[in-house]
Amino acid sequence: MILIIGGMGFIGLNTALRLLDTGESVVITQHSAHRVPDALTPYLNDRAFVDRMDVTKLYEVMDVASRHKVDSIISFAAPPARGISPQEDYRIYTTGLQNTLEAARILGMRRVSLASSTSVYGSIPEGPFREDMPLPIHSGTQVEAFKKGMEIHAFHYAARAGVNVVSLRIGSIYGPYYYSMFNPMSRMCHAALKGEDPDFSDRPGGTINEDDEGDWTYVGDLARGIQLVHTADTLPHDTYNIGSGAATSTKRVLEAVQKSLPDAVCSALKPGRTPSNAHNPVMDLSRIGEDVGYAPEHDIDSGIAAPLPPPRGGVAAACAWGPPPPRPSTRHSRSSRRSVEIGGTWHTSSFPHRRESSRWPPGHTGTRWGGAPGRWHSVHNRGTSRIAWCRRVLMAPPTPSSHEGRNLVPRPA
Numbered sequence: 511m512i513l514i515i516g517g518m519g520f521i522g523l524n525t526a527l528r529l530l531d532t533g534e535s536v537v538i539t540q541h542s543a544h545r546v547p548d549a550l551t552p553y554l555n556d557r558a559f560v561d562r563m564d565v566t567k568l569y570e571v572m573d574v575a576s577r578h579k580v581d582s583i584i585s586f587a588a589p590p591a592r593g594i595s596p597q598e599d600y601r602i603y604t605t606g607l608q609n610t611l612e613a614a615r616i617l618g619m620r621r622v623s624l625a626s627s628t629s630v631y632g633s634i635p636e637g638p639f640r641e642d643m644p645l646p647i648h649s650g651t652q653v654e655a656f657k658k659g660m661e662i663h664a665f666h667y668a669a670r671a672g673v674n675v676v677s678l679r680i681g682s683i684y685g686p687y688y689y690s691m692f693n694p695m696s697r698m699c700h701a702a703l704k705g706e707d708p709d710f711s712d713r714p715g716g717t718i719n720e721d722d723e724g725d726w727t728y729v730g731d732l733a734r735g736i737q738l739v740h741t742a743d744t745l746p747h748d749t750y751n752i753g754s755g756a757a758t759s760t761k762r763v764l765e766a767v768q769k770s771l772p773d774a775v776c777s778a779l780k781p782g783r784t785p786s787n788a789h790n791p792v793m794d795l796s797r798i799g800e801d802v803g804y805a806p807e808h809d810i811d812s813g814i815a816a817p818l819p820p821p822r823g824g825v826a827a828a829c830a831w832g833p834p835p836p837r838p839s840t841r842h843s844r845s846s847r848r849s850v851e852i853g854g855t856w857h858t859s860s861f862p863h864r865r866e867s868s869r870w871p872p873g874h875t876g877t878r879w880g881g882a883p884g885r886w887h888s889v890h891n892r893g894t895s896r897i898a899w900c901r902r903v904l905m906a907p908p909t910p911s912s913h914e915g916r917n918l919v920p921r922p923a
Contacts, residue, residue, distance in 0.1 A: 511578050512740070513537045515565055515610065516586030520688045521625065521680065521729065523547065525584060528733035530558055534741070537578045539563035547687065565606035571613045580617070584740055585610050586625045588656075596652075603656045604663075611667050611675070621674045623740045624664055628681050628725055628753065628793055629654040637757065637790040641679065641749045641797055650786065665748065676745060678736055681753030681793060685729030685813065694718055694760055694776075695726075695814060698767045702774035710778040718776075720761035721783040725792050727754040728813030731806040738802040746801055751793035758810045766810040 512529060516522045517538030526536050527549055535557040538550075541564055550558055559578060563570045565587045574580070587606045607624075614622045631639040632654040633646045649655035661677050668675035684695050691697055694708075701708035710718050735752035739745065760779060767774045798804045808816060 511535045511537060511580045513539065513575055513578070513580040513583045514586070515539050515563070515583065515606075516541075516588070516625075518545065518560075519586055520690070521683060521732065522584075522586045523549075523687050524685065524729045524733040525586075525736050526550070526558065528730075528737045529741075532737060532741075534737075537561055537574060537580060539565075539574060541565070549687075565609055566602060568609040568612060571609045572616070575613050575617055575619075580619065582619050582621045582623075582740065583610060583614055584623045584625075584736065588625070588653075599652055599656065603660060607660055607663060608667075611664060611671070611673055614673050615671045619673070621676060621740060622664075622668075623676045623678055623736065624660060626657045626661055626677045626679045626749075627653055628679055628751075628791070630657050630661070630679060631788070631791070631793070632786075635788055637788055638792045638794045639751065640794045641747065641751055661749070668748075675748060676739060677749045678739060679749065679751045679793065680732060681725035681727035681751075683727050683729050683732055685816070688729070695763050695767055698764060698774050698776055699771060699814075701776075702767065702771040705773065707775055707777050713778070717778045717780045718760055719782045719784050719787070720764075720779050721759055721781070722787045723757040723759050723789075723791055725753040725756070726758045726763065726810055726813075727752070727806065728808040728816060730816065731808055731813075734807075735798060735802075735804045738804050739798065742802050747797055750798045750801070751795055752798060752804070753793040753795060754806050754809070754813075755792065755795050756809065757790045757792040762810060766814045769811055770815045 512534055514522050514526050514529075514536055517526050517536070518540040522538070526538050529536050530553050537559045539561050541562070546554070546560055550560075554560070561574050561578070563574050565571060565585075575583075585606075587610070588603070610622060610624075613619075628639070629651060630645055631637070631643070632650055633648050634643065645658055649658060664675045664677065667673065682693065684693055688696055691700070694710075697708040697710065710716055731754065732752055735750075739750050739752075764774065764776050764779060795804065795806075
């Protein structure tokens with residue numbers, strides 16, 4: 511059983527589907543997301559399980575891992591790309607990493623694969639980038655800084671604790687189930703489908719530079735690379751680039767989009783290159799090719815036009831991207847039931863809230879999935895009253911449940 515932390519995110523979900531397609535069983539954790547996409551429904555409660563987990567709480571990581579008999583972890587845990595605050599970014603990265611590695615050590619897991627990024631090469635002026643290149647201490651973005659730090663801390667911990675840790679340096683990704691609308695091709699595709707010009711008003715000057723390049727990688731190729739590395743019996747290295755093998759300019763991206771959607775336009779595309787954009791920023795794939803046989807199957811043209819594999823439909827990947835539908839309110843006056851989207855339909859399951867900001871009256875008694883009362887306690891943070899649900903985790907065998915794989919362990923009265 512493979513635990514995928516952050517498995518409801520863009521890359522995590524595609525990786526989960528790839529693992530399921532190759533016969534693996536997975537536990538997908540979600541923290542802030544409350545949805546189960548259609549593509550997972552054929553596997554739910556058979557080889558795919560969905561569980562709520564906050565990676566910054568060790569008891570929750572241990573609880574999920576022990577109940578599902580997890581033998582390895584793939585972690586995509588990270589704060590939002592645009593950041594929350596420096597303090598909160600640090601807390602999520604460092605505490606989450608510690609808890610993941612400690613759970614793996616205690617439970618004797620086979621391997622922990624950590625999602626790093628091509629951003630670790632962000633301060634190197636020219637590619638191609640190899641895994642054994644020295645990386646400068648200076649970091650221009652929070653992703654670059656934290657991914658470098660993650661690798662340093664994780665490998666030191668692994669050496670001291672005897673944990674098998676692998677770092678996956680992931681390229682710039684596009685493809686199905688992408689919903690943040692941050693990368694250029696997603697905006698171009700969605701605008702073309704609506705007959706509009708894409709909006710880049712959040713970028714400096716409201717424009718993007720046509721000569722800026724990235725290692726744009728189709729997510730299906732990435733998921734296959736992650737699967738090959740993570741499931742390999744032995745690995746001669748602990749760091750792997752996973753990318754497309756080519757540097758693609760923003761102008762070339764628009765041309766690829768126009769091959770699938772001829773009406774696509776982008777008036778925000780201007781000549782020039784951003785000064786900080788590296789020349790030929792492609793990751794070298796020699797190591798992963800030699801060790802596990804990975805090679806990308808898609809270039810930018812075939813990736814954007816790629817159909818989704820059955821049974822997920824035959825819509826071009828460029829047209830399959832998009833944000834999830836609006837989530838209905840999960841706040842109820844006298845109940846601890848929560849709405850969850852499964853297969854495009856919203857269902858309500860009785861399981862404990864874990865939102866510390868929920869507006870519940872102090873001393874409120876909620877209802878757990880078994881119908882027994884849960885306990886709520888009032889805590890104060892900088893003078894603001896919040897309600898935090900506190901429970902003690904029991905390291906008990908899995909308890910049968912029909913709530914979409916959330917076999918929650920009841921706390922004692």
